[in-house]
Structure formats: C-alpha cells, structure tokens
Amino acid sequence: MAVVSKMIPAPDKVKIRTALLSVSDKTGVVQLAQALSSHGVRLLSTGGTFKTLAAAGLDVTDVSDVTGFPEIMDGRVKTLHPGVHGGLLAIRDDADHVKAMNDHQIGAIDIAVINLYPFEEVRAAGGDYPTTVENIDIGGPAMIRAAAKNHAYVTVVVDPQDYPQLIQALATEEGQTAYAFRQKMAAKAYARTAAYDTMISNWFAEALDIEMPRYRTLGGVLSQEMRYGENPHQSAGFYLTGDKRPGVATASLIQGKQLSYNNINDTDAAYELVAEFPSENGPACAIIKHANPCGVAIGSSLMEAYKRALACDSTSAFGGIIALNQTLDAATAEEIVKLFTEVIIAPDVTDEAKAIIARKPNLRLLAAGGLPDPRSRGLTAKTVSGGLLVQTRDNGMVEDLDLRVVTERAPTEQELIDMKFAFKVGKHVKSNAVVYAKNGQTAGIGAGQMSRVDSARIAGLKAEEAAKAMGWAEPMTRGSAVASEAFLPFADGLLSMIAAGATAVIQPGGSMRDEEVIAAANEHGVAMVFTGMRHFRH
Incomplete structure (x- = not known):
C-alpha cells in the first residue's frame, strides 16, 4: 500500500x-x-x-x-x-x-x-x-x-x-x-x-557466473556531454561503466578535440576488429567507416599493414578511423597523415609519431594502453522500446572452431589462412556480410545489404575499383578466399562470389539447401569449409 x-x-x-x-x-x-x-x-x-x-x-x-x-x-x-x-x-x-x-x-x-x-x-x-x-x-x-x-x-x-x-x-x-x-x-x-x-x-x-539474472541494470558515470548525438538534432553523452577493457573508453586523448558520438562508435568498432590480430603475431591495421571496415590487413611492418588495408578501398577510407594493433611509429604516422583521417587508435604511440601527427592538430590520436581480449565474455546492450537487449560479447574465434571441409576439393594451405582471415573480419561487418581476402589483406568487403547476393556483388565491385585505383592488372578477388558471416541460403550467393574470382569459401553452414550450395561449389572446383558458427552483426 x-x-x-x-x-x-x-x-x-x-x-x-x-x-x-x-x-x-x-x-x-x-x-x-x-x-x-x-x-x-x-x-x-x-x-x-x-x-x-x-x-x-x-x-x-x-x-x-x-x-x-x-x-x-x-x-x-x-x-x-x-x-x-x-x-x-x-x-x-x-x-x-x-x-x-x-x-x-x-x-x-x-x-x-x-x-x-x-x-x-x-x-x-x-x-x-x-x-x-x-x-x-x-x-x-x-x-x-x-x-x-x-x-x-x-x-x-x-x-x-x-x-x-x-x-x-x-x-x-x-x-x-x-x-x-x-x-x-x-x-x-x-x-x-x-x-x-x-x-x-x-x-x-x-x-557467480549468472549470465542472465532476473533483474539487470546498467549504470555509468558521465565522461563527456557531447554537442550532439548521431545527428545534430539528437542530444548525447558518453558514460563510463568502469569496465577496464582497453579501448576507446579507457584511452588517453593525446591530441585533437573531443570525440563525437559517431567517432566513439566507429573507434570502438575499429579497435575491437584489430584486436582479433594479437600484436605478438605481427602488425595489423583496420580502417573503419560508419562502423564497417573498408580495409583490413596484416604486414611485415605497421606501415605495410596500413598501406595494404588502405589499398582495399582508399576512397571509403577518407575521413575514417584507423586502428592499429601495435605502437604507432614514425614511419606509419608519416603515411597516415597523407590522408584525411578522423581518429587513430593504437595501444601506444612513440614520441616521434606524436610529433608527426601534431602537424594535423584536428586529427584525434588515442593511446589505449593495450588491446582488448577478443575471447573475453563481457556484455553488450541495446535499447528497444520498453526494454533492453543484453547479450554476451561475440567472442567466437575461428581458431577455436572445428572446421569441416564439405567439398570434393580441400582448400590449399594459403586458402585456409585467407579463409580464417576473412572470417575474422566478417565477424565485424554488418550483416549481411561478405568479405574477400588474399594473402592477409581484404580484397573486397560487402556490408549490410538485405540480400547476401548484393553484398557479394558490392564487394566484388569494390575490388574492381581498387584495382583500377592501384593500377593492378586484375582485382584481388581473383584467387581469393571469401567469407560469409552466416550461411548461404541459396547457390546464387556462391555463384556471385565465384564470378568475382573466389576459389575458396568459408561459411557457417546449416542451410536447408546446403547440398545445393555444396554441389555448385564442386561443379566449379571451389573449396568450401563449414565453421558451424555464425557472426550476425546488426
């Protein structure tokens, strides 16, 4: 009462x-x-x-x-x-x-x-x-x-x-x-x-390992009241939850003005993606635009990884977010300042690199102090009318999966490496996602289409545009591996991938028409691997 x-x-x-x-x-x-x-x-x-x-x-x-x-x-x-x-x-x-x-x-x-x-x-x-x-x-x-x-x-x-x-x-x-x-x-x-x-x-x-308690609350402390949100007519604030996961929330702003709502959202997406490639395994770079990757690559040096990531789609990279998995050095900084970039985030930054980036005072430079662990659980949350959607972070790793070859031809050693690379990147691309990769470099990325066929075509088209821009004889999708973050429901998506030049496909499998898709792969001599795990991202 x-x-x-x-x-x-x-x-x-x-x-x-x-x-x-x-x-x-x-x-x-x-x-x-x-x-x-x-x-x-x-x-x-x-x-x-x-x-x-x-x-x-x-x-x-x-x-x-x-x-x-x-x-x-x-x-x-x-x-x-x-x-x-x-x-x-x-x-x-x-x-x-x-x-x-x-x-x-x-x-x-x-x-x-x-x-x-x-x-x-x-x-x-x-x-x-x-x-x-x-x-x-x-x-x-x-x-x-x-x-x-x-x-x-x-x-x-x-x-x-x-x-x-x-x-x-x-x-x-x-x-x-x-x-x-x-x-x-x-x-x-x-x-x-x-x-x-x-x-x-x-x-x-x-x-106590209670993943979904009866009552769930989310809380934080206001870190930044922003000029506006996703659009100028929306108000916004950035709240810190106290989670010490390295990233945009824990990073120190070395230079540049405060990050906007969109900057923070995109920088988080970029850093979570580049963290899929541990620094001890070698340099990696991810370039993000509107929360989707437009180029990801590994390299023998950080500068090479950046240049290879940029080559995938240098047009979309303009005004984007660059995430690095190792300390930003002077050579890489010299390359980055040649392109208009909103934000750079890395575990650390050398003094020489800081001096170079300082030539671009509006370029925001963040040092996160480490990489987030892609295998950690954690929670993500999204509001809906009258409620919260809460889930554990997508910490599935392709290295941990029991990959199953389902075609007559097994992938070559290099195709398997490229498959895994593409599938890692695809996990961070908005669904429907199609990612072509070759030699540790994204060749074409198709994101967020209602049809997976369209995603495959867009990624192929991007690869053709990149080849023209770079003066290559053919797009990198020729002889590439391609990843789909969810199963291929029909053979048409696969045929689009093959038309772009892919010779190996990695996908979760599990469609009612898996046999139809496998048969099409066999007909074209394409290797296909099932992961048993999908990576929807909405």
Missing part, C-alpha cells in the same frame, strides 16, 4: 546549521568543511573523515557522540542509528516529526556530504571475493537515500565536483540552499546509488 503524503509544501530556502560529512574520497573535503564552518555550521563526521577534519584544525563532532554508540564491527555499523537517520528524514514542518525529535533528542541534519566505499576501484583492480564484498558500502547509500528523499529540507552532495557549486550557493544565499539546488542534488544522489548498486549486482552475477 502506498504511503500518502501530508502535502506539506517544501520551503524555498533552508538555513544550514548542521552538516554531516562522511567520505571515502577526501578530495576537497577540508576546503568544503572550512566553508561550512565559516557560515557557523556545526560539523558532524565519522571515522577517517573525522580524523582528516580534526587534523586540519576544524571543530568537528564524532557521530558516535550524537548516537551515543561507538563504531562497531570494524566500522560496519556507525551511522545506522535513529540519531542520524531521524535527523536526515524528519519533516521540519510536521508537528509529529518535531515532537519525535524532541522526545528522542534527535537533532536536525541539514546537509549530508557523502561518498561511498571504493567498490568500483577494488573490483577493477581485481580484488578477491572477500575484499570486494567488504567494500560494499551500506551506511553511505542509506544516508544518501534518506537525505535525498527529504530534499525538501536536506541538501545531499555525493560528488566532490559539486563542492565548489555548494560553496558558491552558500556564499550567495548567506548560508542557505535553494529548493531547486536541493532537488538537483537529490536527483544526482539517487543516480549515484543506482549506479553503485548496478556495479555490485553485475559483479555478483559475474562472480
């Missing part, structure tokens, strides 16, 4: 007389306490915060003196007491509440400055199970929620970034806070506890 409000109007201005400060992150807390004290505010505090304020020479009262009860159980119990929560939750203009305060000698608390145990940091650092559990804050969220609920009278502050705003408000309002300010702080407080509990619940699901 819902609780009915007594409809007591909230006052606009509330004088701050007593403040409770209990923070794990001590950043700026002394300066804030000094500002509060200058307005004659009585300071209450707990544990480490009390010691910090006392050491700074501030007149501060330990919460234990208010509750009449010491901290117990290693500090697990210190603020869970009517002396604290009554002071936070009491409605000052309700006669019954005032009587209860007087009867039980509960003093009003007008402002609560609280931040929480560093659960996120402990989790990210790989803390063991008992340590991580011990860093689940109980009293902090309880006080935050209590103060936020009673924002008609109580100001709650959970973020050190808001301390200057609070100090300014107190100065402007002569030691008072306005209702609108209290409302805004309360909204932020509930968002903070929601994000905190999200981290905890997701950690439990991860630790």
Whole structure:
C-alpha cells in the first residue's frame, strides 16, 4: 500500500546549521568543511573523515557522540542509528516529526556530504571475493537515500565536483540552499546509488557466473556531454561503466578535440576488429567507416599493414578511423597523415609519431594502453522500446572452431589462412556480410545489404575499383578466399562470389539447401569449409 503524503509544501530556502560529512574520497573535503564552518555550521563526521577534519584544525563532532554508540564491527555499523537517520528524514514542518525529535533528542541534519566505499576501484583492480564484498558500502547509500528523499529540507552532495557549486550557493544565499539546488542534488544522489548498486549486482552475477539474472541494470558515470548525438538534432553523452577493457573508453586523448558520438562508435568498432590480430603475431591495421571496415590487413611492418588495408578501398577510407594493433611509429604516422583521417587508435604511440601527427592538430590520436581480449565474455546492450537487449560479447574465434571441409576439393594451405582471415573480419561487418581476402589483406568487403547476393556483388565491385585505383592488372578477388558471416541460403550467393574470382569459401553452414550450395561449389572446383558458427552483426 502506498504511503500518502501530508502535502506539506517544501520551503524555498533552508538555513544550514548542521552538516554531516562522511567520505571515502577526501578530495576537497577540508576546503568544503572550512566553508561550512565559516557560515557557523556545526560539523558532524565519522571515522577517517573525522580524523582528516580534526587534523586540519576544524571543530568537528564524532557521530558516535550524537548516537551515543561507538563504531562497531570494524566500522560496519556507525551511522545506522535513529540519531542520524531521524535527523536526515524528519519533516521540519510536521508537528509529529518535531515532537519525535524532541522526545528522542534527535537533532536536525541539514546537509549530508557523502561518498561511498571504493567498490568500483577494488573490483577493477581485481580484488578477491572477500575484499570486494567488504567494500560494499551500506551506511553511505542509506544516508544518501534518506537525505535525498527529504530534499525538501536536506541538501545531499555525493560528488566532490559539486563542492565548489555548494560553496558558491552558500556564499550567495548567506548560508542557505535553494529548493531547486536541493532537488538537483537529490536527483544526482539517487543516480549515484543506482549506479553503485548496478556495479555490485553485475559483479555478483559475474562472480557467480549468472549470465542472465532476473533483474539487470546498467549504470555509468558521465565522461563527456557531447554537442550532439548521431545527428545534430539528437542530444548525447558518453558514460563510463568502469569496465577496464582497453579501448576507446579507457584511452588517453593525446591530441585533437573531443570525440563525437559517431567517432566513439566507429573507434570502438575499429579497435575491437584489430584486436582479433594479437600484436605478438605481427602488425595489423583496420580502417573503419560508419562502423564497417573498408580495409583490413596484416604486414611485415605497421606501415605495410596500413598501406595494404588502405589499398582495399582508399576512397571509403577518407575521413575514417584507423586502428592499429601495435605502437604507432614514425614511419606509419608519416603515411597516415597523407590522408584525411578522423581518429587513430593504437595501444601506444612513440614520441616521434606524436610529433608527426601534431602537424594535423584536428586529427584525434588515442593511446589505449593495450588491446582488448577478443575471447573475453563481457556484455553488450541495446535499447528497444520498453526494454533492453543484453547479450554476451561475440567472442567466437575461428581458431577455436572445428572446421569441416564439405567439398570434393580441400582448400590449399594459403586458402585456409585467407579463409580464417576473412572470417575474422566478417565477424565485424554488418550483416549481411561478405568479405574477400588474399594473402592477409581484404580484397573486397560487402556490408549490410538485405540480400547476401548484393553484398557479394558490392564487394566484388569494390575490388574492381581498387584495382583500377592501384593500377593492378586484375582485382584481388581473383584467387581469393571469401567469407560469409552466416550461411548461404541459396547457390546464387556462391555463384556471385565465384564470378568475382573466389576459389575458396568459408561459411557457417546449416542451410536447408546446403547440398545445393555444396554441389555448385564442386561443379566449379571451389573449396568450401563449414565453421558451424555464425557472426550476425546488426
């Protein structure tokens, strides 16, 4: 049964007389306490915060003196007491509440400055199970929620970034806070506890291997408020979840202006793709445009990998995203700056390369600090009307699959290498996806078509255009291997691939007409391999 409000109007201005400060992150807390004290505010505090304020020479009262009860159980119990929560939750203009305060000698608390145990940091650092559990804050969220609920009278502050705003408000309002300010702080407080509990619940699901828990929440901290989203009429923000997976969210921006919504989306796609090629196996480069690869290659050097990736579709690469799997060096940087590029992301960047890229001040340069593990699980999420679609990351690796030759002719050793390369790339191409590859280089990429036949034709056409641009005698699709990220439902798609020059095909298999497709491959002397795993990407 819902609780009915007594409809007591909230006052606009509330004088701050007593403040409770209990923070794990001590950043700026002394300066804030000094500002509060200058307005004659009585300071209450707990544990480490009390010691910090006392050491700074501030007149501060330990919460234990208010509750009449010491901290117990290693500090697990210190603020869970009517002396604290009554002071936070009491409605000052309700006669019954005032009587209860007087009867039980509960003093009003007008402002609560609280931040929480560093659960996120402990989790990210790989803390063991008992340590991580011990860093689940109980009293902090309880006080935050209590103060936020009673924002008609109580100001709650959970973020050190808001301390200057609070100090300014107190100065402007002569030691008072306005209702609108209290409302805004309360909204932020509930968002903070929601994000905190999200981290905890997701950690439990991860630790206990519960892939799809009954209740699922997603949370993050605003890292960047963007000028606009995918289009100028859309607003957007970039939120960090605390996941330490190397990539665009963890990367340091070495130069260039802030990344846009589309930049971040495309850079993530590019870096996840290039991570399919571990740095220890040799240099690799992926060039992305509109979240789809327009060229991917390996090489004997990073510069060679870049030039080979660019050769696949140099027209589409204009204004694209370049992802590298090794430290960006000077030679590769010299090549890259010849083309207009939006973003470069690499695990690291040499000082010489930084100096070269600096010649293009608008070119965004990111150092991610490492490559993401393509085999790790993790979660991806997508919103739909009224819900969330959540799934584990597509961590299927062609190296781990039991490939099955289904044609009369088995692929040659080189064809098999190119098949695997093409299938890796196809995993990162929007469905329907067709990828031709030859000698560790994409020859043509067809993405996102409603018909797989069209994807195959577009990829072949791209290869012909690339051959003309590069002055080659024939397109690279001649003698190539080709990958389809999902099964070929009819032989027509295969025939389009053969027409483009492919001699070997890798696909998941599993169509009702597999035998028809296999027969067509045999008729044309084409080798075909089934993976048993598809890579839809929508």
